[in-house]
Amino acid sequence: MSNAAARPLIPAADPAELELFRDNVRRFFADEVEPNIEKWEKDGRVPREFYYKMGEAGLLAVDLPEEYGGIGAGFEFSMIVLEEAGRMGFLALSSNLTVHSDIAAPYILHLGTEEQKQHWLPKMASGAAIGAIAMTEPGAGSDLQGIKTSALPDGEGGYLINGSKTFITNGQNADVIVLATKTDPRAGAKGTTLFLVDATLPGFKRGRNLEKIGQHSADTSELFFDNVRVPASAVLGRVGNGFGHLVDELPRERLGLAVTAVGHSRGALEKTIDYVTTRKAFGAAIASFQNTRFKLAEMKTEIEVHQAFVEKCIRLYAEHKLDVPTAAMVKLSTTELEARVTDGCLQLFGGYGYMVEYPISRYYVDARIQRIYGGTSEIMKEVIARSLVGRS
Known part of the structure; x- marks a missing residue:
């Protein structure tokens, strides 16, 4: 029996509770991250004190059971934290949180002895210990x-x-x-x-x-x-x-990256819509040009299509049915989407998009690594292909 097969099924979350939680996450990030992100970017790290604030707000490893310091929320709640960090343009923070809350903590929860879990997980939920x-x-x-x-x-x-x-x-x-x-x-x-x-x-x-x-x-x-x-x-x-354990846990890691990629794409598009509706060229708003309108329509459609795939995979994971090939598909497709959207959005900003003072520039450069870590796009294609035709 695989490690995943022994885990209890995760019931679907109430949509109203999810949206209330999402609002809380957005307010927290607006209050605690937005004013500090530029300094953190220059410092090259998120300060340890911030993790304590995340822990106090119940936003670290949120789907840990209460007996290990978590709030006992469903898996979807943890994904909302990543999605909103990406959407608001804090992709570096999302990477930190993915590793801490959605990779390191689940490894310990799923594989650890009771002593290991009691020692580390409450500290990780409170922010007293950071995982890698x-x-x-x-x-x-x-x-x-x-x-x-x-x-x-x-x-x-x-x-x-x-x-x-x-x-x-x-x-x-x-x-x-x-x-x-x-x-x-x-x-x-x-x-x-x-x-x-x-x-x-x-x-x-x-x-x-x-x-x-x-x-x-x-x-x-x-x-x-x-x-x-x-x-x-x-x-x-x-x-x-160890290799088998890594394979068992990779689907959650790759799904987390996919969730972030769609959220990040959505945030980039929102920033771009705000810009093109106010920026003028040749005496008219950029949003009035057919090329702009078509590009926005294409990107919005792609985001919604990929959102549906991500939501399907979230439910599959909760039911312990998200297999390695499907996780590779969602990671591949969403991070490639993210690349197209952030590039297309920056293009609509024109020269200003290349300036670091405009947040779209950070959306663009932050997205590039998403096609590399967690398994490169090329490796994802190989994983998917092997599930179809085996090894050559």
């Missing part, structure tokens, strides 16, 4: 079977971890890291094991906060492990089954 997941290495990106970071027996019942990771979101702020390692380098995928690593352990070191072309306030780091000693109780899930 470390899979990618300098020589292993989409091909996770190629990772080199090792966790070998230390002769005392524990493990010594050695290696490095890169492009790790929340790397500068993280307190707990879901780490993919090789416990048996000769066993291929079957030699992969996940660990929960406390960032205070001796031998763990953070590298520099990596500079990116977009999502500047999403801290992205190199992580180094030099004889980091962990007890056997730090294993997350089953020894040697």
Whole structure:
């Protein structure tokens, strides 16, 4: 039986409750993020204090059970947090929250021992601990079977971890890291094991906060492990089954990215509609030109079509029916949509769209990574194709 099969079904949320929650999220972001986002972008990270505010507002890992510090909300509520962060133009924050609330926390909830869950999850729900997941290495990106970071027996019942990771979101702020390692380098995928690593352990070191072309306030780091000693109780899930655990959890990660992509696309279009209805050229509003009107119509239609697919996938996930190929489809289609929409919106701004003072420029550059992390568009196509015709 797969890990997902043992989980309880998630009942559909009441639409009125969802909209009330959405309004609360929007107000929170308008009050707490909008006035600070430019500073965070320059600083290269979201301050830790903000996570406490998110926790106090009940906006971190919202679908955790109450016994682990969550508010016990349905999965859809967690997706609303990501969707609204994307729609309002805070895609870097959405990346931070995706990793913390919708990747790291579910890994611990679904795979952790009771001791691990009681230790970390309440802290993650309150903002006292920030989560990260470390899979990618300098020589292993989409091909996770190629990772080199090792966790070998230390002769005392524990493990010594050695290696490095890169492009790790929340790397500068993280307190707990879901780490993919090789416990048996000769066993291929079957030699992969996940660990929960406390960032205070001796031998763990953070590298520099990596500079990116977009999502500047999403801290992205190199992580180094030099004889980091962990007890056997730090294993997350089953020894040697790390690759299977990663496959089980990928659908939620990719669905979260898809939700954000549609929200981000919708927000870019809203900004553009506001602009073209007030900006004039040749004595008329840009919105009066047929090309503008047709472009807006095309983008709006695409967004609504993809919104329907995303909503279908949200229900599939809640019913434990979202499989890996379908998650790859929704991630592929929505992030490619996001690229088209943010590019098309920037074009309608003309030269002003290229200026950083106009938010559409951030929508554009922030969107680019969405087709890369969580599995590149090319890898998504391969995953989908294998489900149709197998391996060549």
